[in-house]
Amino acid sequence: MEKLIVMADEMPDYAHQLAVYLNGRRGFPYRAVVVSSVPEIKGYVENGAVYALLVSEGLEKEVLGLGLPEDVLLFLFSETKSIQKESVLYRYQSAKEIEKRFIASPRNRAHLPVFGVYSPAGGVWTELLSRRIAERISKEKGRKALYLPFLPFGIYGRETGDGMSELLFYVRQRDTALPERLASLRQEGEGTDSFAPVRWSTELQDITREDMEYLLHCIERKGRYSAAVLAAGQFDAAGTAILRCCDIILIPVWDAPEGRRIQAEFLKQLKEAGEAELLSRITEFPVRSCEEKEGFFSAVADAVKKGGAVLAGGKGGNQAPDAGAAEPVGRAGR
Helix, strand or coil, X not given: CCCEEEEECCCHHHHHHHHHHHXXXXXXXXXXXXXXXXXXXXXXXXXXXXXXXXEEHHHHHHHHCCCCCCCCEEEEEECCCCCXXXXXXXXXXXXXXXXXXXXXXXXXXXXXXXXXECCCCCCCCHHHHHHHHXXXXXXXHCCCEEEEEECECCCCCHHHCXXXXXHHHHHHCCCCCHHHHHHHHCECCCCEEECCCECCHHHHCCCCHHHHHHHHHHHHHHCCCCEEEEEECCCCHHHHHHHHCCCEEEEEEECCHHHHHHHHHHHHXXXXXXXXXXXXXXXXXXXXXXXXXXHXXXXXXXXXXXXXXXXXXXXXXXXXXXXXXXXXXXXCCC
């Protein structure tokens, strides 16, 4: 079903101009419609077609009285720019800025299983391992997985030039043509599709969860992949943002005393930092030296097996929260 952004404003000309702009934007995932009364809003809500409501502040009480479903977002048009709330849209900000609020918060989308791979210890060849996990998922699902290496100085694909560096640039710009740019930047392989790694570690700085949500949203819209596998290189702010958007975080544990000690320290740090969300998604699996080919591929199979619930349709990290609407006012129980 097509999802709608329904607008009811005391300045109908403004609402119509905004609707024309949004509906003319290539790749915008919703259709904007303008109504003139609360009963009209009620009809759209009852039909289950509404993604978000944009209404004048004076209509807030009446609209909330409709008993909005939990998945319908409500935003209020305000004349006062000084009001800094996620649920308020300043009426005279640019239409492009309003557009970003919605393409960055894709609530109603088909869910793509997302695997994160991260190792706090060396000795497990994280990049090779995560790529093999993507290939194994592709084989088992009969449809390609997409491999995204958030790793600088990767061993794969640097000679091909453009890749993750360009992709992250377009993500930060909220480029509405990103789905098409994905197609032009990806490296197609028999086992999995991937991107050339970033050229410099600085290009990974300042990645936010909102950036990741938008990227995953654009990947899902193409409907091309059975899963996405994200390899995170560091557990800094950017690495945390990447892993928060994963349904399951696969952590290869170097099967040696030193590797197990480092892993135990890592889990302890997460617990002390109150990272319950990340801890709840972590699944460990042992990995012996990459030189032991049989043991290495056994670890890959083990990792994919432990992620089976995600592939079977389990929901996880990139379902919530919404990136551009952290505190919409139109929620159940309001």
